Amino acid sequence: VGPRAARLARRLTGRAETPLAFADIAAAPDWAAWPAERRARMADFAAAAACTEVLQRTIDGKRLARVARRIGEPALDAVLASPPGLVAAIPQAAVALGDEDAFSALGAGVLLAEVGRRPVAVARLSELFEVAPLAIDPDRGLGAAHAARGLFMAFEAGALEAAA
Numbered sequence: 001v002g003p004r005a006a007r008l009a010r011r012l013t014g015r016a017e018t019p020l021a022f023a024d025i026a027a028a029p030d031w032a033a034w035p036a037e038r039r040a041r042m043a044d045f046a047a048a049a050a051c052t053e054v055l056q057r058t059i060d061g062k063r064l065a066r067v068a069r070r071i072g073e074p075a076l077d078a079v080l081a082s083p084p085g086l087v088a089a090i091p092q093a094a095v096a097l098g099d100e101d102a103f104s105a106l107g108a109g110v111l112l113a114e115v116g117r118r119p120v121a122v123a124r125l126s127e128l129f130e131v132a133p134l135a136i137d138p139d140r141g142l143g144a145a146h147a148a149r150g151l152f153m154a155f156e157a158g159a160l161e162a163a164a
Contacts, residue, residue, distance in 0.1 A: 024121035029114045032125055039128060042152050043107030044070040048079050049148035050110045050141070051093040056080055063097045070103065075155055087147050088140040101131050108133035110148065113141025 031039050048055070048071050055076075058064065068076045096106035108129040115121045116138050126133050 021120070024115075024118050024124075027115055027118055027121060028125065029111070031111060032128060036128070039111075040104070040130070041071075042148065043104060043111055043129065045075065045107070045152040045155075046110035046145055046148035047096060047103045047107030048076065049082075049087055049151065050090045050106055050136075050144040051097055052079055052082050052087045052144075052147070053084075053089050054093045054097060056082075056084070058097075060097075066097065066100070066103070072155070075151060078151055078154075082147070087144045090136060090140050090144060092134050092136065096134075102134075104129070104131045105134045106136075107148075109136040110141045110144045112136070113138045114145045116142075 031042050034042070048067050051067070055064065055067065064076065067079075071079075090106070090110075092102075092106055092109075096102040108126070108131060112122050112125060112133050113136055115125060
């Protein structure tokens with residue numbers, strides 16, 4: 001890492017003892033710079049996307065209502081209407097639907113899948129979340145992260161809510 005990248009890493013992290021590589025900084029997703037509230041909402045969409053398979057099979061009204069409170073009923077309907085197999089099954093999904101903190105941790109873990117296999121960057125970005133993110137296989141989490149991003153951006157733009 002050159003001196004310019006090292007300075008940027010120190011500014012972003014405030015810690016010189018375990019500096020980020022420039023590639024880690026470049027790999028940081030856009031949500032890392034978002035306000036905490038928007039990032040948390042995106043994490044909720046990520047958790048819901050990760051739970052797609054479980055949600056499509058559940059008849060538990062409490063679980064469905066919990067997700068609807070977090071992302072809204074129109075967004076939940078969109079998740080339930082997702083084609084089977086669009087998002088790879090994530091083992092932690094069923095447990096996450098039973099607890100608010102576990103749901104938040106799942107969403108954070110899914111978002112961190114966008115960083116890939118960069119342990120230093122994952123550790124630093126983990127600090128942006130109120131709960132400790134679940135460790136998720138990046139290959140499985142990436143599909144949920146992409147699905148969540150598309151859904152989140154559509155809802156933010158008002159496209160899907162207008163259609164609902």
